Amino acid sequence: MSAQSHPVEARSSASTRTLVIALGGVLLVGAMLLAAFMVALNRPPAVPANGTPAATLHGYLTAWEAGDLDTAYGHFSTAVQGEMTLAEFERISNEVVRYDSRVSRRITLDDATISGDRATQLLVVDEFRPAGFGSETYTYEIRVPMVREGGAWRINIALIGVEPNIVRPLTDS
Secondary structure, eight states, X not given: OHHHHHHHHHHHHHHHHHHHHHHXXXXXXXXXXXXXXXXXXXXXXXXXXXXXXXXXXXXXXXXXXXXXXXXXXXXXXXXXXXXXXXXXXXXXXXXXXXXXXXXXXXXXXXXXXXXXXEEEEEEEEEEEEEETTEEEEEEEXXXXXXXXXXXXXXXXXXXXXXXXXXXXXXXXX
């Protein structure tokens, strides 16, 4: 009787060992996929190549988000700076920041159309707003006109964050 029990135990032991090895392999592959996914999620966004319209907008948006309004303002063309002073830009930017404090945005710099010293850079904005028991998501595009001045691309529209400035200051006439 004991002679018959040994082959069964040997087969059972081999089956268990095969199952453990297969399960370990599946867990190892799963852990590797999870690690690759986490690395991909934590990768910083790509920075546009220097000297491109996208790089200028990236610099502007990075400075604006950091509250460095002097640097952000420096990305505007001379025409825009002639229409809107730094003080106006700071005042309106601060109002927008207070108003939009609960809004989060993901901005994607999409394709640019370049013709000589003029370009149009496409921004795709995904906006997330809290609403009731959830949130609302809006996606829209903004075409930002750019001009090359002194060899560098400049934003040729008065932007406040990503929005064109439609608020004009009152003037004494």
